[in-house]
Structures are given as C-alpha cells and as structure tokens.
Amino acid sequence: MVGLLRSHDINPTHQRIEIAYVLFSRQEHLSADQVMALVNTHHSETSKATVYNTLKLFVEKGLVRELIVDPSKVFYDPNTHPHHHLYEINTGKLSDIGAEYMQVSGLPPLPAGTVIEGIDLIVRVRRAS
Amino acid sequence: MVGLLRSHDINPTHQRIEIAYVLFSRQEHLSADQVMALVNTHHSETSKATVYNTLKLFVEKGLVRELIVDPSKVFYDPNTHPHHHLYEINTGKLSDIGAEYMQVSGLPPLPAGTVIEGIDLIVRVRRAS
DNA sequence: GTATTGATTTGGACTTTGTCTAATGTCTGG
C-alpha cells in the first residue's frame, strides 16, 4: 500500500494508507460515506474531512477514478483501467463491464482549447416489472 | 404545450405547463434550480416542491431525460432522442453530441431479471492547462 | 350555483452529501 501511494506521488500517512487499503483490498465501488464507515469500523480514527480530502487527492493523483452515476453520491473506483459500468437503478448496485463487452467509436469535435479527461459509458438497468 | 403534456399522459396544470414551457422553449439542459428560477422570473408562482415533483413526473412519463453528469446536481434534457453528451468540467457546461458522431457497440450480459433503462455516454473535457 | 372529492400545490422542516476554516498535530532537516 505504501509503495502504491509513493508510486503515485502521495505521501503515505496513516490515514491515507487506511483509506487506500479499504479501497484496494476489495474491488468494489465505494462512496465517501462507505469509505468513512469501513475505515472506522474498529476504532474511530479518521475524520470526515480527511476522508473527503484524501479521496479528492487520490482522484487528482490518478490512483482512483471518480464515478458520477448516482444522483446523490459519488463513487470511487480503485480500477483505473478502461472499463464501463452497469448501474442498477433500483438497488443502487454498481458493477463493472469489461472493456471487451462494449466499444465506443468516434469522437465529436471538442470545444477549442479543451482536452478529453475521460469518457464514461454507463448502462442503466431496472428490475423488470 | 397542453397537447404535449396530454400526449404523455400528464394532466396539464398551470404549473406543469409553465415548467414544460421553460424546458421546451429553449433546447438547453437545465437543473431544477434553473427551472425554478426561470419559471418564477416574472412573478413567483411555483414552489420548490412542485418543481421537483413535476420534473420527477416528467421523467417518469418519458417527457424529459434525466442526466447525471455533475456530482452536485441533476440536469433535465428536453431532447429524448438518442444522443450523447459533452461535459466541460471546469465550467459545468453541458452540450449535446449528435448520435452520428459516436457509436456504442456491444452489450454486456445483463443481471437476470433486469432490462435496459438507458445507456449514457459522456465525454468529459477539461480546459487544456 | 353549491357541495363533494380526488388531485395538486405549498411552506417549511428535515436529511444527506460535501465544503470550508481555523486550530492543532506531526514530521523532518538543520
């Protein structure tokens, strides 16, 4: 974990190690709140401010990917390889779609002076009624 | 406007007509807050609760499309034809990408008992530094 | 008209997610 943080130019503090561990030891998409809860399961030791600060830092440094998929909360994805997402509207469950299952082709003319930050492809499904 | 609402099985009340008018008379992507402001520019007559209720109703009835693209607010799109979106991270500006510019191919195996609600493709761009 | 009644709207309290700030704590090189 320490090496992973260092390799992304992140000073590995105790809190950052704990948060990284929570994210990388499972391969789930977690919200800030979930990270907060998991990191403080045993004994409370990381504040809300630090969780938010740290997640933002991780995103900036490219260690995790931010997913905007649910109208009420951001998810953090420890998998930064290209892949897509499937979101179950009813349950809020978010899962990966391997890049091999779906491809995106073409690119629109970008506004002058802008560069692509990322392309998000989200399949929204609903439990059949 | 009344006909449009009726054709989507929506009882055309004064407030709903005003809100639909705000959305359809311009072809922009508006947030609930913006709809609220626009509908009440002249004289205040529609409450926050009604704006939220009505937008939700419009989405349910398929009159407008909900766009989850910005971590802090939902946008509503009067264009329900298939198309994609380009989001400028810095400015928060959201614009359309015609379906002819980008194609999505393939479909993942869906979880049993679910059906596709929609596929969202978002190109995120950042002003080049 | 007037009454009835279901649908709609409303103010305002409330919740949730996230941000901000000023104070405090930690670490390191000299």
Add this chain to the structure above:
DNA sequence: CCAGACATTAGACAAAGTCCAAATCAATAC
C-alpha cells in the same frame, strides 16, 4: 530542540433534494 511545511480535525456551513400535513384547486354531481 526548532522552524516550517504538511496533514488532520471538529464542527459550522451550504446546496440539493425529500417529506409531510395543510391548503388549494378543478372537475363532477346534484
């Protein structure tokens, strides 16, 4: 040990959205 930079923290704050009980409205029935 000390200075300074960096990191963490509690808690106040803000913004988006939800909820609810009360009021209003609109349509039909007499």
